[in-house]
Amino acid sequence: DGGITQSPKYLFRKEGQNVTLSCEQNLNHDAMYWYRQDPGQGLRLIYYSQIVNDFQKGDIAEGYSVSREKKESFPLTVTSAQKNPTAFYLCASSISAIPNQPQHFGDGTRLSIL
Amino acid sequence: AQSVTQLDSHVSVSEGTPVLLRCNYSSSYSPSLFWYVQHPNKGLQLLLKYTSAATLVKGINGFEAEFKKSETSFHLTKPSAHMSDAAEYFCVVGGLNAGNMLTFGGGTRLMVKP
Secondary structure, three states, X not given: OXXXXXXXXXXXXXXXXOEEEEEEEOOOOOEEEEEEEOOOOOEEXXXXXXXXXXXXXXXXXXXXXXXXXXXXXXXXXXXXXXXXXXXXXXXXXEOOOOOOXXXXXXXXXXXXXX | OOEEEEXXXXXXXXXXXXXXXXXXXXXXXXXXXXXXXXXXXXXXXXXXXXXXXXXXXEOHHHOEEEEEOOOOEEEEEXXXXXXXXXXXXXXXXXXXXXXXXXXXXXXXEEEEEO
C-alpha cells in the first residue's frame, strides 16, 4: 500500500536536546510538507519541499530544520532553540508543487517535553 | 491573501440526524477547496475536493459539499450521522502560490450522540 509513514508515533525530548522526526513516502510525490498542530487549533506550516535538494520556510520555521536528500524522505529536526516544542507533528505530500493539489497525510508524531 | 473560517468550533448531533458543518472562505480568485477529517491521534484524510468542475461535490462516507460563490461558502453535509463520524473536520483552501501551500480553517469538532 502506498502512503506516508511517520516515526516514532510518540517522542520525548529533554531540555537542550535536538530530536529528529522521520517522514517517508512511497507515493512518488515530488512535494512534501511539515505541519505543527496544537490542541484545538488548525495546522501551521513549518517547512515544505517542492523537489529533492530544495526546501523553503513556512510560517513557523524558527527552531526547526529539515533536509531533502531523497525524494521519499523529509526528516524534521526540532532543535533546542524551539522553546515550546510540545505538539502533534504531521507530515504530508502532494504529487507536485503545482497549486491546488490535495495533500496526503501521515498519522503524525506526538512530541512531549520531559 | 486568502482565509478560511469555520463558523462552529463544536457541533453536536444525534445519530441518524443530518450533519451541517459550515465553512466560509475569502479569496481573490476562484480557489480549490477541500474538506479533511481527522480522528484522534491520526493524520488528516481527504473527504472531498472542489476544483470548479461541479458546484456539488460528493465525497467519501456519504459526505458532500456545495460551493456557493455568491456566498463564498463551502458547507459540508451528510444526510444521516453515524457514530463513526465523530471527529475533527477541517475546511481548506488551495492557493495559487508556487509550492501548493494550503490554508486551513480552525476545525470543527463533530460529536455524535447515540
